[in-house]
Amino acid sequence: MAVKRQPDVRSGRATSYDVARAAGVSQSAVSRCFKQGASVAPRTREKILAAARALSYYPNAIAQGLITRRSNLVAIIISNLTNLYYPEVLAELTQRLSAQGIRVLLFSLAAESDVDEVLDQVWRYRVDGAIVAARLNPEQLAAFADRGVPIVLYNRIGEGVPVASVCCDSISGEHALVEALVEGEHHVFGIIAGPADSYVGEERVEAARRRLEQLGRDCKIVRGNFDYASGDAALKDLMRMTDRKLDALICANDLMAIGAIDSARINFGIAVPQALSVVGFDGVGPATWLAYQVTTIRQPVRRMTEAAVAMLLERIERPDLSPEQRLFAGELLPGSSARLG
Amino acid sequence: MAVKRQPDVRSGRATSYDVARAAGVSQSAVSRCFKQGASVAPRTREKILAAARALSYYPNAIAQGLITRRSNLVAIIISNLTNLYYPEVLAELTQRLSAQGIRVLLFSLAAESDVDEVLDQVWRYRVDGAIVAARLNPEQLAAFADRGVPIVLYNRIGEGVPVASVCCDSISGEHALVEALVEGEHHVFGIIAGPADSYVGEERVEAARRRLEQLGRDCKIVRGNFDYASGDAALKDLMRMTDRKLDALICANDLMAIGAIDSARINFGIAVPQALSVVGFDGVGPATWLAYQVTTIRQPVRRMTEAAVAMLLERIERPDLSPEQRLFAGELLPGSSARLG
DNA sequence: ATCCTCTTTGCATTCGAAGTCATTTCCGAT
DNA sequence: ATCGGAAATGACTTCGAATGCAAAGAGGAT
Numbered sequence: 001m002a003v004k005r006q007p008d009v010r011s012g013r014a015t016s017y018d019v020a021r022a023a024g025v026s027q028s029a030v031s032r033c034f035k036q037g038a039s040v041a042p043r044t045r046e047k048i049l050a051a052a053r054a055l056s057y058y059p060n061a062i063a064q065g066l067i068t069r070r071s072n073l074v075a076i077i078i079s080n081l082t083n084l085y086y087p088e089v090l091a092e093l094t095q096r097l098s099a100q101g102i103r104v105l106l107f108s109l110a111a112e113s114d115v116d117e118v119l120d121q122v123w124r125y126r127v128d129g130a131i132v133a134a135r136l137n138p139e140q141l142a143a144f145a146d147r148g149v150p151i152v153l154y155n156r157i158g159e160g161v162p163v164a165s166v167c168c169d170s171i172s173g174e175h176a177l178v179e180a181l182v183e184g185e186h187h188v189f190g191i192i193a194g195p196a197d198s199y200v201g202e203e204r205v206e207a208a209r210r211r212l213e214q215l216g217r218d219c220k221i222v223r224g225n226f227d228y229a230s231g232d233a234a235l236k237d238l239m240r241m242t243d244r245k246l247d248a249l250i251c252a253n254d255l256m257a258i259g260a261i262d263s264a265r266i267n268f269g270i271a272v273p274q275a276l277s278v279v280g281f282d283g284v285g286p287a288t289w290l291a292y293q294v295t296t297i298r299q300p301v302r303r304m305t306e307a308a309v310a311m312l313l314e315r316i317e318r319p320d321l322s323p324e325q326r327l328f329a330g331e332l333l334p335g336s337s338a339r340l341g
Numbered sequence: 342m343a344v345k346r347q348p349d350v351r352s353g354r355a356t357s358y359d360v361a362r363a364a365g366v367s368q369s370a371v372s373r374c375f376k377q378g379a380s381v382a383p384r385t386r387e388k389i390l391a392a393a394r395a396l397s398y399y400p401n402a403i404a405q406g407l408i409t410r411r412s413n414l415v416a417i418i419i420s421n422l423t424n425l426y427y428p429e430v431l432a433e434l435t436q437r438l439s440a441q442g443i444r445v446l447l448f449s450l451a452a453e454s455d456v457d458e459v460l461d462q463v464w465r466y467r468v469d470g471a472i473v474a475a476r477l478n479p480e481q482l483a484a485f486a487d488r489g490v491p492i493v494l495y496n497r498i499g500e501g502v503p504v505a506s507v508c509c510d511s512i513s514g515e516h517a518l519v520e521a522l523v524e525g526e527h528h529v530f531g532i533i534a535g536p537a538d539s540y541v542g543e544e545r546v547e548a549a550r551r552r553l554e555q556l557g558r559d560c561k562i563v564r565g566n567f568d569y570a571s572g573d574a575a576l577k578d579l580m581r582m583t584d585r586k587l588d589a590l591i592c593a594n595d596l597m598a599i600g601a602i603d604s605a606r607i608n609f610g611i612a613v614p615q616a617l618s619v620v621g622f623d624g625v626g627p628a629t630w631l632a633y634q635v636t637t638i639r640q641p642v643r644r645m646t647e648a649a650v651a652m653l654l655e656r657i658e659r660p661d662l663s664p665e666q667r668l669f670a671g672e673l674l675p676g677s678s679a680r681l682g
Numbered sequence: 683a684t685c686c687t688c689t690t691t692g693c694a695t696t697c698g699a700a701g702t703c704a705t706t707t708c709c710g711a712t
Numbered sequence: 713a714t715c716g717g718a719a720a721t722g723a724c725t726t727c728g729a730a731t732g733c734a735a736a737g738a739g740g741a742t
Contacts (some may be wrong), residue, residue, distance in 0.1 A: 015697090027722085041719080041720060058464040066401075066699080066727050067698080067726065068699085076447075089445075094449040095451050103466065105444055105445065105446060106435055126402070147354065183472065228627075285569065290608075291607065294512055358729095366691080367692045369692060380691090382690060385691085398727085400729070404729045407697050408697045408729055408731085474720070562720085
């Protein structure tokens, strides 16, 4: 004895039943009409589309997600969006996923400790997959596997757990930088590392240190945290430690390189690159500014994001695909912040 | 004669029915157990929670969204994420919304023309609301009203259509900058405008121009597009137009101010601020770098994002709330890129 | 023991679209 | 007219959780 439900008066709240009624067909027909490849007579299709337009009908993605078990949502988890390098990556990823008909559920971490809460939400929304640029511990990574949610790590690897990932090759990049610096007749080397919990940070520093060692060069290492101020602070430390003799500086990212360049010029009156060569990593926008022109390794963001999206989509279609690591070589951007060989 | 559905073997795919069976209660009980305020006996609750934990059960937000007609999703639509100012805003908004139990569906526009496609998706996902930092035309704004989807504009207003919005006060900000410059004994004023389709860009430039006019100062205006390179290019134009006599430059944002400062110093050998004063707007990170220390108006991002989120949530609860505009005063950051009065 | 109230609990329905299956329609061939 | 096969269509069920309602249980007062 149910009373017939009234269609919501607000436009755009129409359901497939409303459209069906207006077009004089069944709900199934409406559904098929919006699914390409289904069998609908041309005349029926016209009627339905006309009705849909008149009612501003848009299929409810939530209901679709429930019945098809495909939310068409992908989680993007990023630790610190303020990193200057990530906005570009995020924009690229979002646009590429959109182009594939997939929506982005964004999670930005204020602190590492928030990861578990974020994952909680990721599970609830039944995302089809995730792209992660944040540190996950092995249990957290395992949770993705357990639940069958494909994941692709961006600029980090599973560290023990096999996980698909896309990275820029820190090692070859740092080797190129170190070799160029060594050929450039430098004597006292310094390194500004990233925060200890950054995978790429540690990898870059380790690569640079070892290559220097192989080439018979010693170096002092100071830790920064990837931001501008820490580049300045680290440079001050290094100047003290080397008795102002520092003449080659390798920074784990561009932002610290820029901080160090400014500090050298302004706080110490040291000419860069004449008296001090500075190199960075990433190839962020400000690295190419006239005042800096940082010699750096530019990450191939477009290719990397393209790969990340492609790998994720593959794994959504075929969850059994094995974890693959794709390593992209960065491009040495000569710049003018360093005298190279 | 339906065969009993087998629970998905993968952990974490359990449904409320699976939990109910494991705990020996009904599905309703499970549902109530996860809804606070519902009446469940302590012992029952324990049993259910234990079963849920054992099965790694997380309520399906998609199904919840369907039945409750509340997706707990908010769309954030941003035009150019690379704007240096937006990443900070985005991170703040995302974290604030998360704290309120709301997830962010991110849409990043590659081109203005994509807006309609994005809105299409916004309708499909039945978002509870939207925060928009992109240009919407009146029809697009009207579509939100028609559908009863609350919206808050960020740093732009409805321009004809009444819409809730949060803005940083361009006018008082530019007035403060202009007044300080005028007191600083400058003679030839130039302005670098933003792209014509930027609301704040036009507003800032217009405010500056009029205040200069009121104070009896003339000025040349050149258009940029908010990025570094256009600051450089615009400065070159202005130098030509003023026969190199330019000594006060007002830029519609910090990034162009920085581009202009670098250009003045490096391309023209002009000392900033001794021979040329430059002011910007926004208060982005690089504005405070040692090399620039741009005199600018810092937008109160925390307060603005807080207000945007609060206004949106209010409107989600009470869709009938009238459109409100909230204007926040920026803070004059003295810097050292300009000689002020 | 009886009655009454308040709390717990389960049943059944609902949200909106997709998809299975059975039925109807259509069109040309005979 | 009759049949065959394909195309088109609709009835019905399903996804997973929320909720109105009725029934059952728990306690208290008498």
